[in-house]
Amino acid sequence: MSYNNEEFPQYVKTAGKITVVTAVIGVFVFIAAFMVDVGTQELQKVSAQQATTTLTVLNTPPEFTVFPYEVPESSVTNPTNSGDDIRWEAVGTDSNGAPYFLLLCSTNATPTAVAAADSGSLGTEPPECGIGAIQWGVSTSTVSGELAFVATTTTEAAPFSESNDWFAWVCDDDPFNPRCNTVSSQGDVATGSSPFIVNSRPVLSAAGNDGPVDPGDILAFLSTSTDPDTEGGEDNIFITVCSSNVTYDTVTNTCSDSISSSTVGVTANASSTRTIGIPTRDQTYGAFAYVYDQHGHNASANPIDVSFEVANVAPFVLGAEIELYGELGVGTDLTLSVPGGETPSSTLNFTVQDNNSCQTAALGDEIASYDFSVFRSGVGTTTCDTTSANYNPNNCYPSGVGQTVWNYTCTQVSTCAGPTQTDIDFTCDFPLWFVADPTDNGANTPAFLEIQNWTAAVRGVDDDGAIGQLSTTSNPRELVSFAAIDILAEDIAYEAVAPGEDTGSINASSTAQNVGNTGLDQEVLGEDMCEGFTPSIDCESSATSTIPADQQEFNAATFTYGAGTNISSTTASEVELNIPKTTATTSASWQQGITYWGIAVPASITLAGSYTGLNTFTAVVAEALDW
C-alpha cells in the first residue's frame, strides 16, 4: 500500500492501523452475533458444517530496546569538532526477528521504511527520513537485538550547523509491510542525546609579535583571531607558539619546542607572552603560531610564521665589579712613588657583562671593547668621559687618550666559554703622573680635595657598536699625598771668598723643584765645612781649618750677606718657598722655588784648600693655601 504522502499526511500516520482495527472489530462482531442469535440446535447443526476464514497478520515494526546515544557525546561542553565523525548507537529488536536499520534524521517527520524485494532479501533496503528531514545517517542492516550504529563526518558547511537536532528510528524492510517504530527517539542519555554540536574551527587571520625586545623583557605574540561558535557562550581561543612548524601536535595542542602558549582563553585575538631569558643572543628566532579553541580545534590558517627578534643591548658594568687599587696591592689606596715621573702599576679590574651573552651567533666576541677613565671624583664622568678631550694628568685619565699619552695596558683575564656566559673579566695596569691630585686627609691637604676621592668609570662596547652606560666603582680610593723635592744642582756654587770676607750681594742659589703632588716648602740644615768632611765624620772644631755651617746664610730672595738667615747644623730651618703644586708633566713646567745663599769665611781660616760640606734640603708639605 502506498499513499501520496504530501496530499494525505494523516494517512501516512494511520496507515495499517485502521486495517488491523477493522479486522479485529469484525472478528468481535462475528463472535458476538454467533453466540447471541444462534441456539444449541443451530450450533449442533453448525458444528456439523465446514467454515472457511481468511486473516492476514500484519508485520510489526522493530522497537528500541536500547535507546540511541552519541558516541562520544556531542554536547555544548564536548562538541564534535568539524571534520570529526559523530556516531550513534542503539539496539533495536524486531518481534519477527527480522533485521533492522537505525535511522537518524534531523526532524521527527515520519520516515519511510522501504520493502525488501522478498523475504530472502531482508536487510537490503534501508529506510529513509521523512519529508524535509536531513538524514544524518542510516545503519547497515543489523540483526535484531544487536547493536546498530550510524556515523557521519561533520563539516562546517550545510547541512551541518553548530547545533543539530536528531531523531532516531528503527525500521525494518519487510517485503510486504516494512515499518519503522512509531515514536522516534532523541536519546535518553543526558550527555548523549539530541542535539549534536559541531564545533567550528577558530578563525586565524593574522599573527605576529611586539618584538624586537631586550633579553629579560617580555615578548608578546599577538593574533587576529575569533571563533564562530556561540552555543553555550562564545568559545575561548588559545595560542601556542613553537620554534618550528614540525612538532605541533594537533590533538594535544602542544609542541616539543614550545616558545609560548596562552594559559587563559579569550574570545578573540588570542595572545601569549614569553620572557626572553638572559642571556639571549641578538638575532632573529623562528616561531610559528597555532591558534585553537577551548575544545582543541585548530584554526585552518595554522601555523603563521611569527619569527621574532631579540634586540641587541649594550654591555653593562656593575659598580662593585670595578676594582681600583694602588701599586701596593689589592684594597690599597693609589700611591705615587716616582718623583717627577709616572708611577706604574696601579690596577683597574672590571667585569663587562652583556645580556646578549659574550658570544655572537657567529661565535665571535659579543663584548668587543671597553672604555674607562680614572679620575678625581669632583671631576665626574661628564667631564672625564673616557674621551681624550679632557685628559688631565692632575685629575682625569681617560682611556680614549691613547697609550702613547697614558701608557696603560689591559688584558682579558677570562674567556668566553659559550652563549650561556654573560661576563668577561679585564685587568688594566696603568701609571699615574706625580701631579695627580691627592685626596687623603693629610694635615695640609686642601679641604676641597680631602672631601673627594679617586674613582674609575667603565663601560663596555659590543660587536654592534652599542656603548653601555658609564658605571663608577662602588669602592673608590684615596690618592695619597706625595711630598717630593729635587734640587737642580749637585752642590751650592759659592763665589770665591777670602778669609774675613763674605759673598756680599753675590748669591749662590739652589733651585728646588716640586716633583710631588703637594704644595712644597723646604727646610734646610747644614754641616760644618772642612777638607776631610764626610757624612759620617764631622769636621773637627778648628778655627783655622773648619768653616762652621752657620757661616752660610739663606733667603727666599736675593740678599746681601748679613740679611739672610743663618743655617743651623742642629735645627732645621724652613724656607718659605711656597712652591705651588706642579700641574704639568714636562720638566720645563715644573713648579720651583729658589733659595739664595751667601757665605762668610772667618778671618781665622788659614788653611787653604778644598772645603767640603753638606746641606740638606728637606721637602715639607706647604700650607693648603700655598698649593
Add this chain to the structure above:
Amino acid sequence: MNSFLRNFVVVLILIPVFFLSTGITEVFAGFGITPPYVRNTSLTRLSVYEQQILLVRSDANTAQIAEVSVDAPEIQDWIQVVEGDVIKLPEGVQKVPMTVRVTVPKDADFRDYQGAIRIRTLPDGDAVTSGAVNISLGALVDIDLSVIDREIKDFRVRKISVEDLNEGHKLFWLYFPGKIRFDMLLENTGNVNVSPSRVEFRIFDRTGKVLLEETSNISKIETITPYGTETVTAELPTRLEAGGYIARYTIYNGDEVKQEGDLSLNILPAGTLQLGGFGFFGLSLAHKISVLLPVFAIMIASIYVWQARRRSKAKKR
C-alpha cells in the same frame, strides 16, 4: 810688601773658596715620601698604631741610606721607627718602606700631640763630592696625633667580593637555604674592635628591575682589631633557585651606610660546589620549631615519666 808678594798671598787665600765652586748641573734625583704624615685622631691609652711610609727616589742607581730622626719632644718615647734610625736604600731599589709605630702610654693625657720625623738621604759609604758644599735631599713626616677618652667604632671598606654558591636544598620537610658568603676587606679606622653591624642583600633578576629577595646576615661577623685591616665574611641565606642575579648590597655600621653597590650573584644547582651550606641555623623559624617542638615534647614526657616513677617508688616505700 811688593806687588808680587801681595798678589801671591791673595791668590793663596782665595784658593779654598775656588775649590768650593763648581758649575751648576741640572740633575733629576728627586726624593720623596708618601704619605708625608703620621696621623691618627682616635688613639686611646695603650693604643698601638702603625703607619707605613714609603721612601722613594727617582734615581736608584746608587746606594743610599736614610737617616731618620724624630723631632717630637712631647711624644718622643711613643714614636718608634721599626726599621731603625738608619734605613738602607740599596742600589736599584727605588722605594723602601718605613714603619712608624706609635705606642700610647697608659697615662697619656687626652689631647692633641704634634711632632715631626725628619728623613735625610746620604750616599752610602760617605761618597760625597770633595771640595763642594754637597746637597742631600730629605723629607719631613708630619706627626698629628690625638688621644681621646671615647670609643670610636668605624671602619673603611677596601674591597668586597662574593663567591658562587649552591642553591638551597630540601631534606624531608626542612629547607636549608643557600649560603651567600660576602667577603669584605675592612680597615678598622676606630679605636675598638669593630665589624659591620649588618649586611643586607636585595637580590634582583638579571635586568636589575625585579626585586626577588631581601636577605641579611644571620650570623655574627668577626671583628677587626683597632687600626687593623682584615677580611671578614658575612653569611646570608637565600632561597632563590639556581641562576644569575644582580645583588645590591649594603654594609652598615650602626645606622650609617658604609658602602653599597651592585654585583653579580651566581647560584649554582645544589651540590655543584663542595661548600658547606647552612645547617639548623639557616632554617626558617617555622622549620626550627618543627624540629625543636618534638624534641622538647619528648624531653618533657621523659621528665614526667621519671618523676612519676620516683613518686611511685616513694609511695611503695
